[in-house]
Amino acid sequence: MDYKLIDGKATAAQIKQELAAEVEKIKAEGGKIPHLAAILVGHDGGSETYVANKVRTCEEIGFKSSLIRFEADVTEEELLRKVDELNNNPDVDGFIVQLPLPKHISEQKIIEAIDYRKDVDGFHPINVGRMSIGLPCFVSATPAGIIELIRRYGIETQGKHCVVLGRSNIVGKPMASLLMQKAYPGDCTVTVCHSRSTNLAEMCRQADIIIVALGVPEFLKGDMVKEGAVVIDVGTTRVPDATRKSGFRLSGDVKFDEVAPKCSYISPVPGGVGPMTIISLMRNTLLAGKKAIYAE
Amino acid sequence: MDYKLIDGKATAAQIKQELAAEVEKIKAEGGKIPHLAAILVGHDGGSETYVANKVRTCEEIGFKSSLIRFEADVTEEELLRKVDELNNNPDVDGFIVQLPLPKHISEQKIIEAIDYRKDVDGFHPINVGRMSIGLPCFVSATPAGIIELIRRYGIETQGKHCVVLGRSNIVGKPMASLLMQKAYPGDCTVTVCHSRSTNLAEMCRQADIIIVALGVPEFLKGDMVKEGAVVIDVGTTRVPDATRKSGFRLSGDVKFDEVAPKCSYISPVPGGVGPMTIISLMRNTLLAGKKAIYAE
Numbered sequence: 150m151d152y153k154l155i156d157g158k159a160t161a162a163q164i165k166q167e168l169a170a171e172v173e174k175i176k177a178e179g180g181k182i183p184h185l186a187a188i189l190v191g192h193d194g195g196s197e198t199y200v201a202n203k204v205r206t207c208e209e210i211g212f213k214s215s216l217i218r219f220e221a222d223v224t225e226e227e228l229l230r231k232v233d234e235l236n237n238n239p240d241v242d243g244f245i246v247q248l249p250l251p252k253h254i255s256e257q258k259i260i261e262a263i264d265y266r267k268d269v270d271g272f273h274p275i276n277v278g279r280m281s282i283g284l285p286c287f288v289s290a291t292p293a294g295i296i297e298l299i300r301r302y303g304i305e306t307q308g309k310h311c312v313v314l315g316r317s318n319i320v321g322k323p324m325a326s327l328l329m330q331k332a333y334p335g336d337c338t339v340t341v342c343h344s345r346s347t348n349l350a351e352m353c354r355q356a357d358i359i360i361v362a363l364g365v366p367e368f369l370k371g372d373m374v375k376e377g378a379v380v381i382d383v384g385t386t387r388v389p390d391a392t393r394k395s396g397f398r399l400s401g402d403v404k405f406d407e408v409a410p411k412c413s414y415i416s417p418v419p420g421g422v423g424p425m426t427i428i429s430l431m432r433n434t435l436l437a438g439k440k441a442i443y444a445e
Numbered sequence: 446m447d448y449k450l451i452d453g454k455a456t457a458a459q460i461k462q463e464l465a466a467e468v469e470k471i472k473a474e475g476g477k478i479p480h481l482a483a484i485l486v487g488h489d490g491g492s493e494t495y496v497a498n499k500v501r502t503c504e505e506i507g508f509k510s511s512l513i514r515f516e517a518d519v520t521e522e523e524l525l526r527k528v529d530e531l532n533n534n535p536d537v538d539g540f541i542v543q544l545p546l547p548k549h550i551s552e553q554k555i556i557e558a559i560d561y562r563k564d565v566d567g568f569h570p571i572n573v574g575r576m577s578i579g580l581p582c583f584v585s586a587t588p589a590g591i592i593e594l595i596r597r598y599g600i601e602t603q604g605k606h607c608v609v610l611g612r613s614n615i616v617g618k619p620m621a622s623l624l625m626q627k628a629y630p631g632d633c634t635v636t637v638c639h640s641r642s643t644n645l646a647e648m649c650r651q652a653d654i655i656i657v658a659l660g661v662p663e664f665l666k667g668d669m670v671k672e673g674a675v676v677i678d679v680g681t682t683r684v685p686d687a688t689r690k691s692g693f694r695l696s697g698d699v700k701f702d703e704v705a706p707k708c709s710y711i712s713p714v715p716g717g718v719g720p721m722t723i724i725s726l727m728r729n730t731l732l733a734g735k736k737a738i739y740a741e
Contacts, residue, residue, distance in 0.1 A: 257580065278574030281622070282614050284553065308643040316625050318578050325621070326577070329612050329637050338642040341625050346634040347604040348651070355644070 152409050155298055155381070155416035161424035164297070165210060168431055172211035175438075183438025184213040185269065185430075186235055186244035190228070190254070191221030196247045203245075206427050212434055215241070225254045229262050236264040243269030243287075243437035245430070266443040269433040272319075281326050285442045287433050292323040294425025295360065295381055297432075299334040304358070304379055304414060311337040312352050314369070314402070315362035320383055324360050366400035371407030379414045383422050399423075448705050451594050451677065451712035457720035460593070461506060464727055468507035471734075479734025480509040481565065481726075482531055482540035486524070486550070487517035492543045499541075502723050508730055511537070521550045525558050532560040539565030539583075539733035541726070562739040565729035568615075577622045581738045583729050588619040590721025591656065591677055593728075595630040600654070600675055600710060607633040608648050610665070610698070611658035616679055620656050662696035667703030675710045679718050695719075 175182060185207055189200045200216065207214035217231060228246075235244045244267055250256050260268075265275040271289035279286035288296070299306060311328045315321035321341060328337040337358065342349040353359055353373040361369050362383035374380060384402030401418030409415050416422055436442050471478060481503055485496045496512065503510035513527060524542075531540045540563055546552050556564075561571040567585035575582035584592070595602065607624045611617035617637060624633040633654065638645040640659075649655055649669040657665050658679035670676060680698030697714030705711050712718055732738050 274572075274574030274578060274580070275570045276574065277577050278570030278572065281573050281577055281618055282570060284570070308641045310642075310644050316627075322577055322622070322625070325625075325635075325637075326618070329618070329621075329639070331612075331641075336639075336641040338636065338638050338644055338648065339621075340634065340636040340648075341621075342634050343625070343632075345604045345627075345632040346606075348606050348634055351651075352606075352634065352636075355647075 152412040153302075153414050155302055155414050155421055157294070157298060157416060157421040157424045158419075160298060160301055161294075161428040163301075164428045164432065165206070168210045168428075168435055171435060176211070181242075181438065182211065182213050183434050184215070184240055184242050185434040186215040186217060186241045188217045188219070188228070188231060188235075188244065188246045190219045190223055190247070190250055193249070196249075200247050202427055203430060206431055207434070210431055212431070212438075213240075221251050223251075223254075225258065228254060228259055232259060232262045236262075236267060241267065243267045243434045245270045267437060269430060269437050271323075271433065277318075277323070280323060283330050283332075287436070287442060288327065288429075289319055289323055290426045290429040290433070291320050291362075291383065291422065292327055293429035293432070294422055295324060295383070296327055296334050297429065298381070298416065298422070298425060302414060304334070306334045306358070307336040309337050309357035310340065310355060311358040311360065312340045312342060312356035313360045313362070314342050314349065314353070315364070315383075316341055316343040317362060320360075320362040324362070328358075361402040363402050365402055367402070367404040369403045369408055371404065371411060374408050374411050376411050377413045378411065380408055380412050381416045381422065382418050385418060385423060448708040449598070449710050451598055451710050451717055453590070453594060453712060453717040453720045456594060456597055457590075457724040459597075460724045460728065461502070464506045464724075464731055467731060472507070477538075477734065478507065478509050479730050480511070480536055480538050481730040482511040482513060482537045484513045484515065484524070484527060484531075484540065484542045486515045486519055486543070486546055489545070492545075496543050498723055499726060502727055503730070506727055508727070508734075509536075517547050519547075519550075521554065524550060524555060528555060528558045532558075532563060537563065539563045539730045541566045563733060565726060565733050567619075567729065573614075573619070576619060579626050579628075583732070583738060584623070584725075585615055585619055586722045586725040586729070587616050587658075587679060587718065588623055589725035589728070590718055591620060591679070592623055592630050593725065594677070594712065594718070594721060598710060600630070602630045602654065603632040605633050605653035606636065606651060607654040607656065608636045608638060608652035609656045609658070610638050610645065610649070611660075611679075612637055612639040613658060616656075616658040620658070624654075657698040659698050661698055663698070663700040665699045665704055667700065667707060670704050670707050672707050673709045674707065676704055676708050677712045677718065678714050681714060681719060 265273040271287040276286045329339045358379045360381045366386045382401040382403040387397040388400045390398040561569040567583040572582040625635045654675040656677045678697040678699040683693040684696045686694040
């Protein structure tokens with residue numbers, strides 16, 4: 150089959166331009182520039198990179214951004230005070246607390262302390278619950294990015310069988326929830342498989358759409374996919390690679406060489422879902438700035 | 446196959462005794478008797494019956510109950526004021542607003558106005574979201590009742606393929622959410638089928654557990670079920686029946702005579718899931734009274 154590559158990098162670049170154009174329009178009309186704040190605790194390498202990318206993308210789009218740093222020994226109380234301050238700061242439209250947090254701080258407690266109307270990460274239970282019910286809400290970045298890829302590539306979903314591999318709170322569960330809604334993209338028969346599933350390969354072979362979010366490099370093999378399937382790879386595992394200067398490369402959850410020839414559409418790693426994640430956070434920030442989801 | 450009947454009536458009666466024993470213990474220790482309040486708007490026959498049953502069951506268990514009535518022309522503001530009053534009444538541990546509400550009132554607005562810590566119906570987005578995330582919460586009555594039946598009958602779920610027919614916010618979606626959690630009952634591969642599904646019968650034939658919540662009388666036929674399946678019937682449609690004094694009988698979503706012989710376990714209608722629903726609300730009321738899910 151002649152597969153079509155789902156180019157997340159190009160799509161994200163396109164959306165970035167659209168967002169920048171919206172900011173220009175807001176500016177021209179004298180409106181308030183959307184403002185994203187990010188709290189970063191400690192100096193974890195991954196978290197530093199993610200937050201730096203978010204701040205840089207804000208700048209490129211024209212959003213206002215604030216980076217608030219704490220050392221790794223910050224107390225939960227101090228962090229909660231900062232969350233409360235951002236909740237009450239009318240200039241901050243949305244904010245995130247970069248995860249993971251140090252062990253002595255309850256991530257759940259911090260997440261639930263965030264005003265759900267500023268929860269652009271979409272992790273607050275109110276946003277999770279509203280998504281499940283089918284109400285307007287902030288959808289977390291990775292699922293929102295995947296939905297946007299499906300929409301922009303015009304992939305049919307109604308009545309299709311979508312198999313989601315993985316049941317994490319940030320990818321598997323929300324993907325399942327979104328794709329079963331009465332909506333486009335949506336209206337799928339949805340199956341969620343995970344580490345305990347005994348019929349995973351069997352389910353994959355029946356799937357029209359497979360979303361792989363297990364974090365197991367090259368897990369999905371050619372013989373697990375039917376002809377014409379749409380495959381979306383959410384995996385991003387660093388595997389050692391002596392031929393790279395960095396010493397590693399990013400591996401997806403899909404054995405691309407085997408799977409791609411059977412697909413109608415497939416997203417690569419890197420350059421597929423990854424670039425859509427930050428851009429979805431940016432889109433949520435714009436929605437927060439416009440009070441498009443929750444009125445004041 | 447020699448199927449085993451899942452007797453919801455007997456199980457509910459058993460749980461009712463357990464709850465009554467807990468109330469006795471609370472009384473003996475001088476604790477606060479759990480108090481459920483119910484708001485009933487208008488005089489819809491079904492709603493009157495449901496609320497009357499809830500109040501009666503409270504009395505039988507030994508809970509305190511309050512019935513608050515409004516005429517069908519009550520304004521949304523009046524209703525919201527009452528919700529606020531109940532939120533702030535320390536004697537009321539949990540309360541429900543019987544649905545449906547008259548068209549001029551936004552059900553969602555009322556539901557979201559309820560303090561989630563008193564939301565024993567489990568309809569508030571915070572409770573829905575926490576359930577999805579896997580955090581302690583009030584689970585709505587029908588899914589909670591089904592989970593309890595599975596638990597009390599010791600039905601294996603880990604690694605099993607559970608097919609949920611229906612994607613309603615009060616049954617299908619929460620059932621899917623609960624059965625995919627890392628828990629018992631749970632750890633299932635879960636498939637959600639609905640009106641738009643094109644592979645529904647095919648999915649059912651592969652299922653170890655089928656939960657039918659479509660509201661279509663006798664929808665699930667014998668040839669849609671594999672040998673040894675567990676079938677749980679959530680349907681309760683009133684169908685005309687001239688041989689009954691009432692003029693109708695309750696029909697489930699399962700063609701029982703055809704399906705039952707193939708099952709390992711099957712729940713009948715009536716006497717299956719139905720009796721578990723009120724009892725699950727009662728269990729939530731006890732949990733609310735004990736502040737077992739949310740501390741003050």
